[in-house]
Amino acid sequence: MNLLIHNATIFTNDDDNTILQDVSLVIEGNRIIEVGPRLELVERYRDYRRINAAGKLVMPGLINTHNHFYSTFARGLSLPVTPRNFHEILKFLWWKLDKALDLEAVYYSALVMALGAVKGGVTAVIDHHASPNAVEGSLDQIEEALSLVGLRGILCYEISDRDGIEVRKEGLLENERFARKCELERQEDPDYPFDAMVGLHASFTLEDETLELAAELSNTLGKGCHIHLLEDQVDQRITREKYEYGVVARLLKFGILGEKSLTAHGIYLNEQGMGILADTGTMLAHNPRSNMNNAVGRADIFAMLDQGILVGLGSDGMSGSITPDILTAYLLHKHDLKNPNVGWSEIEELALKNNPEIFLRISGQKVGKIIPGYLADVIIVDYYPPTPMTSENFWGHVLFGILEAPVDTSIINGRLVMENKIFPDIDEEEIAAEAHMVAQEVWRRFYENS
Ligand SMILES: [Zn+2]
Known part of the structure; x- marks a missing residue:
């Protein structure tokens, strides 16, 4: 048209x-x-x-450079055990919720959040997905949901060793399968609105061999990696204990970093780590609202920008929309540094300039x-x-x-x-009703495994 x-x-x-x-x-x-x-x-x-x-x-x-569509069904879920720290939030919430998802739940979680994203002015999302009991085909479900809504996306499956070697293998295969599918589509239509990355959870849940396999896959496909980085001290602590390496040095050693790779958070990055990200051209998504929600700390985006790292802004599954993250980013740094003069131009740079730059670098698409x-x-x-x-x-x-x-x-x-706040081809009420039914099943499985 x-x-x-x-x-x-x-x-x-x-x-x-x-x-x-x-x-x-x-x-x-x-x-x-x-x-x-x-x-x-x-x-x-x-x-x-x-x-x-x-x-x-x-x-x-607007562009959201780090999201988790699968987080939708956490809305309203009460936890049987109250987490006391970030590692427990992962163990008691996210690593149980992701296991409770089947392909239908993956589809509806993406559909609901994609509608919210568009209502919030987002037109392109970089997502990071996990559903260990429904890995194969999960990225197709997200693509289908986003296609129905009309949202542009870069998708990946979060490889991890936390669910054993079979699930790890499925994760690698899902990334490869989806990336090859996008490649074929791109040959037909260079503006095909989906692209792929190689998704990885975080250093502390990834064995050396897995990093090797992921880096090999990333090279073969010509796609960057998308990985959580030093979101909490637990990433550094367990990586040092188990692998006797610092997180950034370890990712560098295995070839996970690079100009097409995107890291998320970087709260506990030191100067040397930032230098490595800058030298390798690795990008980083800042997620201030999620960081505050998990009470994990404040990323020093000013030092990162000074070092030349391309820093963008993501919602990390808090919502599809990114407008709350823009405002949070603006307020967090001032508040935390007790300085009303910081962050003005930097947050503008992240939200308006760097997010499109990150999307372009990964997908080659000018948005x-x-x-x-x-x-x-x-x-x-x-x-x-x-x-x-x-x-x-x-x-x-x-x-x-x-x-x-x-x-x-x-x-x-x-x-x-x-158009005029209405999705012409979509019945939102019906989708919410379907999602409601699916959510009940997801919650039932969640409580069975809690
Ligand atoms: Zn995340």
């Missing part, structure tokens, strides 16, 4: 943060082809399906800017600036207005995914 969005105020997110008033935006197929004077383009593209932005803000869709030639991932937000809005102060409007303004319309890969 060809679209013409007219009567728009556009934040382009180009290098100059250009804002254009009273313009039209033309989308042909899945690409942005022209941005220009409203009436001129309306005249020239008469036959295109028109969307009247009514003067609202049109901006690139996150409203520039001719870019993929058409665009949102219309219910925002009329009540004070002057310029390229210089746009970030202030984001933090104190746009983040809480409802997203009205979402276009992803040129497809009108949500």
Whole structure:
């Protein structure tokens, strides 16, 4: 479908943060082809399906660089044992919930969270999935759910040794199978909206041999690894005890790091570790809301950026939407450092500039800017600036207005995914009812194994 969005105020997110008033935006197929004077383009593209932005803000869709769709059914789940620390949160919640998922639960957990992501203005997600009792085909289930909603995604299966050698093998195979499938699709359609990485849990649940196999797979496929890194001290402690290595040095030794690899968290990274990430070009997703929820500490993103690490922002399964993480990132660092002057430009860099850069580096897809030639991932937000809005102060409007303004319309890969807050092809109530039934079964299995 060809679209013409007219009567728009556009934040382009180009290098100059250009804002254009009273313009039209033309989308042909899945690409942005022209941005220009409203009436001129309306005249020239008469036959295109028109969307009247009514003067609202049109901006690139947001990108979430670290998520876990499978966390959906944790919502409202009460735990029989109260975890006292991060390792216990993993053992009593996540490592039991993931085992309770079957393929249907994987599908519905992704579907529910994908709808939330789009409502929050997210148009592309990098996900990290685990379902040890339903590994094979699990990434297809997520792809199917995201396709129904219309969300763009980079998916991987979280390999770990915590469930034994068979599940590890299945995890390796699932990553390989899905990556090869995406590769075939890309040969047909270079803009195919899915891509793959090699997923790994974290150093402390991965044996040396597993790291070797994952690195080998990553090289064979030409895909980077996606792994949790020093989210808590337990990662460093167990890695040192069992493998007599520091976490970063160990990942370096086995070839897990590199320009296409993405780490998450890095809270206990020291200067030397940051240097290794910077030297290898390894990226990092900062997840402030999850870090606060788990009470694991604050990542020093300022030192990371100073060292030249490409740092992005993720939700880590707290929700599909990333707007709460943007605000949390902005507040956390100020609060923790007791300094009201930190984090302003850095958080802007993470959310608006680095997230699209990370997505581009992994998938080769140009998203996150409203520039001719870019993929058409665009949102219309219910925002009329009540004070002057310029390229210089746009970030202030984001933090104190746009983040809480409802997203009205979402276009992803040129497809009108949500219009006037409605998903045209989706019955949300029915999906919630189905998910509710599936959740009851997931919870039953969860309690049986608790
Ligand atoms: Zn995570």
